[in-house]
Amino acid sequence: MGQCHCHKKRKDSQELTDVERAIEIVINNFHRYAVKGRKECLTPNELRELVVQQLPHLSQHVCSLDEKIECLGDPDEAKLEFGEYWAIIGEAAKGCRVKK
Amino acid sequence: MGQCHCHKKRKDSQELTDVERAIEIVINNFHRYAVKGRKECLTPNELRELVVQQLPHLSQHVCSLDEKIECLGDPDEAKLEFGEYWAIIGEAAKGCRVKK
Numbered sequence: 001m002g003q004c005h006c007h008k009k010r011k012d013s014q015e016l017t018d019v020e021r022a023i024e025i026v027i028n029n030f031h032r033y034a035v036k037g038r039k040e041c042l043t044p045n046e047l048r049e050l051v052v053q054q055l056p057h058l059s060q061h062v063c064s065l066d067e068k069i070e071c072l073g074d075p076d077e078a079k080l081e082f083g084e085y086w087a088i089i090g091e092a093a094k095g096c097r098v099k100k
Numbered sequence: 101m102g103q104c105h106c107h108k109k110r111k112d113s114q115e116l117t118d119v120e121r122a123i124e125i126v127i128n129n130f131h132r133y134a135v136k137g138r139k140e141c142l143t144p145n146e147l148r149e150l151v152v153q154q155l156p157h158l159s160q161h162v163c164s165l166d167e168k169i170e171c172l173g174d175p176d177e178a179k180l181e182f183g184e185y186w187a188i189i190g191e192a193a194k195g196c197r198v199k200k
Contacts (some may be wrong), residue, residue: 019119019154022125023193029119086190093123094182 029054030085041079044072047088060093129154130185141179147188152199160194 016024034042035048042050048069051059059065068088072078117125132180133150134142142150148169151159159165172178 016157017154018125019129022122023155023158023189024144025118025122027193028128054117057116057120058123082194083190086186089123090183090186090190091184093127093162094142 005068020046026089027082030082036076041081042085043074043076044078044080047072047080047085048075051088055089055092058089058095060069060095113200126186126189127182130182133157136172142178142185143174144169144178144180145175147172147180147185148175155189156193158189158195160195 002031030042031039033046034040036046048066051065061067069075071079088092121190129150130142131139132144134140136143136146148166165188169175172180
């Protein structure tokens, strides 16, 4: 698997900015839970676990997260790509930023 | 302005998980650069500054960032909302995750 420049930099994280390190944490969190099936994807159940364990304060800002997860398909088979994970977190972050 | 639960939690960030703290850093970064015009938006020039200063390693993964920024409109007048900022960072993160 081709590792990119950013991954190589991880060993020397002094070079990364605070924001880059923060982004790396959010990326690593995806990989930490994406263990079943294809490693590049989360199943709906893995996503649910991730949100409950890692985003307890933010999850309240994701409208009807349970409904969303149910719509993703088979809880153990459906595949959620990184971009979808990122979008869900973005929605939580947006809700968190300013109360509507 | 209505501050949400998450913002109140900032004073007691022990309660936030590492991932939540990381997300907060990315959110705060938006506000740090969104100083001109409406505070809830970045101008294209502010975005460019943010990327150059805060995302030096990730910016190489955003395809033709300069072109993208030019397409956003007037460099000092166009308004980029939080969701667009989040999507641009997500694209960089995706590029960083696995080399295509």
